[in-house]
Amino acid sequence: MTGSGHSFTPIAVTRDVLLQPSDFGDGVGIDSKRLVARIPAGMTLSEVNEHLALAGFALINMGDITAQTMAGSISTSTHGTGLAFTGLAGQVEGFGLVTADGTHMDCSASEHPDVWRLGRVALGALGILTYVDMRIVPTFRLHAVEEPRRLDDVLSNFDRIITSTDHFEFYWIPHTRWALTKTNTRTQDQAQPRPRVGRWWNKTVMENYAFGAVCAAGRVAPSLIPRLATALPSSGRQEFTEASHTVFATRRLVKFHEMEYSIPRQHLVTALQHVVDAVERSNLKISFPVEVRVTGPDDVPLSTSFGRESAYIAVHMYKGMPYERYFRMVEEILSTFEGRPHWGKIHFQSAETLRSRYEHFDAFREIRERLDPNGVFLNEYVERVLGA
Numbered sequence: 001m002t003g004s005g006h007s008f009t010p011i012a013v014t015r016d017v018l019l020q021p022s023d024f025g026d027g028v029g030i031d032s033k034r035l036v037a038r039i040p041a042g043m044t045l046s047e048v049n050e051h052l053a054l055a056g057f058a059l060i061n062m063g064d065i066t067a068q069t070m071a072g073s074i075s076t077s078t079h080g081t082g083l084a085f086t087g088l089a090g091q092v093e094g095f096g097l098v099t100a101d102g103t104h105m106d107c108s109a110s111e112h113p114d115v116w117r118l119g120r121v122a123l124g125a126l127g128i129l130t131y132v133d134m135r136i137v138p139t140f141r142l143h144a145v146e147e148p149r150r151l152d153d154v155l156s157n158f159d160r161i162i163t164s165t166d167h168f169e170f171y172w173i174p175h176t177r178w179a180l181t182k183t184n185t186r187t188q189d190q191a192q193p194r195p196r197v198g199r200w201w202n203k204t205v206m207e208n209y210a211f212g213a214v215c216a217a218g219r220v221a222p223s224l225i226p227r228l229a230t231a232l233p234s235s236g237r238q239e240f241t242e243a244s245h246t247v248f249a250t251r252r253l254v255k256f257h258e259m260e261y262s263i264p265r266q267h268l269v270t271a272l273q274h275v276v277d278a279v280e281r282s283n284l285k286i287s288f289p290v291e292v293r294v295t296g297p298d299d300v301p302l303s304t305s306f307g308r309e310s311a312y313i314a315v316h317m318y319k320g321m322p323y324e325r326y327f328r329m330v331e332e333i334l335s336t337f338e339g340r341p342h343w344g345k346i347h348f349q350s351a352e353t354l355r356s357r358y359e360h361f362d363a364f365r366e367i368r369e370r371l372d373p374n375g376v377f378l379n380e381y382v383e384r385v386l387g388a
């Protein structure tokens with residue numbers, strides 16, 4: 001089963017039959033009393049946002065793009081940031097699932113609870129999701145402050161910042177001691193949107209075309225990257241208040257490879273310091289910032305934040321530049337901090353190394369075996385990470 005094909009891993013790649021879930025309906029059913037929306041599995045998050053906003057509702061939290069499908073995003077444990085919030089799978093009330101023998105099951109905490117519990121992050125391995133019931137909230141706005149700050153200042157105040165802010169994230173710029181920070185506070189205050197031209201200039205020109213040009217120059221002449229990197233913190237400070245979904249997600253036009261690890265949040269400062277030191281000691285030239293986010297714990301067995309407050313460290317490399325040495329170096333560091341890789345982003349783990357990182361790994365394997373004994377929904381990647 002494939003969604004929008006936005007995973008960096010070959011999680012939705014097969015040499016066999018590939019299904020695209022474009023025809024599971026085009027409407028969103030809203031139960032405004034229970035605050036639950038029934039969303040067709042193949043609908044993209046950007047469409048979901050539009051439907052919900054028209055009805056006066058919104059998703060509780062989300063990641064930084066909206067091209068993914070509803071099913072694809074929960075299946076890989078896609079998340080945004082905010083210690084009081086979970087990733088998308090933690091907001092799932094129920095789902096419809098067609099299993100390998102053709103049975104359609106409605107799964108929730110009361111119906112087929114074992115399938116519901118384990119199936120919210122399932123790597124496409126349990127069957128075809130047809131709809132997802134998501135918890136929603138009335139529309140809200142985010143007051144956003146985006147500004148460069150000294151990395152040391154961010155790290156020495158990290159615990160205070162993430163416990164006192166709704167949604168905080170930062171990007172450390174390799175080869176500098178600077179971080180670009182984003183602080184989003186939930187509010188019902190009047191909107192104070194960015195002027196259209198300013199928004200276009202910052203989000204399209206600066207964050208995409210200008211940044212893309214810097215990356216492209218760095219690819220041609222990697223030795224220039226440290227000098228080019230010093231230009232990034234000069235992006236200046238921005239403050240605005242807009243509808244939540246227009247702030248959480250932005251357009252990403254620059255192509256890259258990515259690896260992301262979740263670690264227990266109390267290890268973030270030490271772990272990131274190790275990454276910074278390792279990058280500085282190496283002769284790697286990295287034009288893409290390193291992203292840091294946090295989420296609260298959830299109860300989804302294969303979620304990267306199952307059972308623990310989590311911090312996420314994501315490393316990126318511009319397309320066409322070798323990434324393996326960098327990613328392996330960071331993976332080795334984060335593995336020592338009980339790191340769990342994002343299922344949809346590059347990593348080099350297998351079932352053997354992942355099993356001890358998930359308490360209910362074997363329970364997931366058992367239910368997969370029970371629902372799909374002939375491996376109809378398996379592919380090479382899923383076999384590798386589940387040992388199926």
Ligand SMILES: Cc1cc2nc3c(=O)[nH]c(=O)nc-3n(C[C@H](O)[C@H](O)[C@H](O)COP(=O)(O)OP(=O)(O)OC[C@H]3O[C@@H](n4cnc5c(N)ncnc54)[C@H](O)[C@@H]3O)c2cc1C
Pocket residue numbers: 001002003004005006007008011012021041042062063064065067068069070071072073074075076077078079080122123124125127128129130252342344345
């Ligand atoms: C530019 C960019 C930005 C990103 N930002 C973030 C971010 O902020 N946070 C984050 O956590 N991740 C992020 N990601 C990763 C992305 O959210 C995940 O890889 C997500 O799974 C992609 O969704 P998709 O619809 O493209 O699914 P695909 O990649 O197509 O598939 C992912 C999985 O979902 C399964 N699947 C899809 N549809 C169904 C279905 N109907 N039934 C059963 N299984 C199904 C597939 O079999 C596969 O296992 C980003 C990726 C990109 C490229």
